[in-house]
Amino acid sequence: MIPFLDLGAATAELRAEIDEAMARVLDSGWYIGGGECERFEEDFAAYCGARHCVGVGNGLDALELSLRACEIGDGDEVIVASNTYIANWLAVTAVGATVVPVEPDPLTHNLDPALVEQAITPATRAIMPTHLYGQSADLDPLLALARKHGLRLIEDAAQAHGARYKGQRVGAHGDAVCWSFYPGKNLGALGDGGAVTTNDPELAAAIRRLGNYGSSRKYVNEVRGTNSRLDPLQAAVLGVKLRHLDAWNARRAAIARRYLAELPTERLILPVVPDFADPAWHLFVVTTPKRDRLQQQLADGGVQTLIHYPIPPHRQQAYADQAVATARLPVAERLAEEVLSLPIGPQLIEQEAARVIEAVRRVDHGAVA
C-alpha cells in the first residue's frame, strides 16, 4: 500500500540531526521556554519575513490567542471560509464571537474576496482566511477590504509553511498569521506545537502574555490568560526541520508538477493554481462527483487517500444548536462530497508517484467512468 504520508520516513531521514538537537535539550536542564524556543522563534520569523514569532501550544491556540489579543469576542463577527478545517471556527466561537461563513472560489478552494465584501456588516471585526491545502488565499484584496473597513486580517497558515503569495512567503501579510506544527504539516513537530507570526510588536507581546498565564513578569498576572507554550524539545526539532523545509517543499512541488502533467483530466478536476500563488503543496486535492468510488478503487489498487474534509463545519454536530447549522452553503457541501487528497510528501518517491498516477488512470477508464 502506498501510504498517504509516511511520517516515520521523514523522521528517519533526519534522525541524526534530530537526535543531536534533542540531546542538547535534555542536557540543558531547561524544559520550558529558554534559548531553544527563542532561537526557533527568531529563525521562523526570519523565514517568514515577519518581525515577530511567538511559539504556542498548537495551531488552534494560535488562532484563539490571536483573536483574544485583537480583543475580539462577544457580539463580534468574524468571516471564515465555509469549507475550511473546523479549527478557525472553533477559535471564533471559543472567544464568544460569531462565525460568518463565506463560500470559497470553487476552483481554488480559497475565500472569494468579492463574497467576503458582501458579508461585511457593522459587527464584523476580522477576516480569517485559511490558505487551504498549502495554497495562499488572494491576500491583497483581503488586506484592502480589512483596511477599508477597519478589520483585522488573521490568517490560518497551518497548511502553508513556505507557501508564497506574489513571490513573498506567507507569514507577514496579515495582522497575525497562525501556524500549526502538528506532525503531518509541512513543518511538523514530534507532537503538538504552534506559533503566530506578526509584524505588530504589541500583538506579539499580547499573544505571548495570554499564552503564559496572562503574565509577562513571573507571578504577576495582568490578564486572565491560559497555558499555551511551545516547548523546547519541539522547538529544537522544528529548528532542524526548518533547515530542510524548502528542499522538502521542492520535492512536494516536483510530485505536484508530475500529477498535474500526467493525471487524467476527463473526469477529474485537478488543483487550480492562480498566478499569485506558489503553493507549499501540503495536500494535492482532486475533485470528482464520483469521489467515493474513486477512493475505493484507489484503495483496491494499493493507494491510500484521505478526504479534507468530509463534513463542512456548519454541518458538524458541534454547531447543530447554532443558527449557522441551517446556513445555505452549497459550494462547501458539494466540495465535501467531491474532494479527494492523493498521497504527496517529501518522502514519496518517484516510482510511488508513478504508481499513484497509474492507479488513477486505471480507475478513470474503469468503473468510475
Ligand SMILES: *Cc1c(COP(=O)(O)O)cnc(C)c1O
Ligand atoms: C492542522 C490545522 C489546524 C490546527 O492545528 P493543531 O495544531 O492541530 O491545533 C488549523 N487549521 C488548519 C487549516 C489545519 O490544517
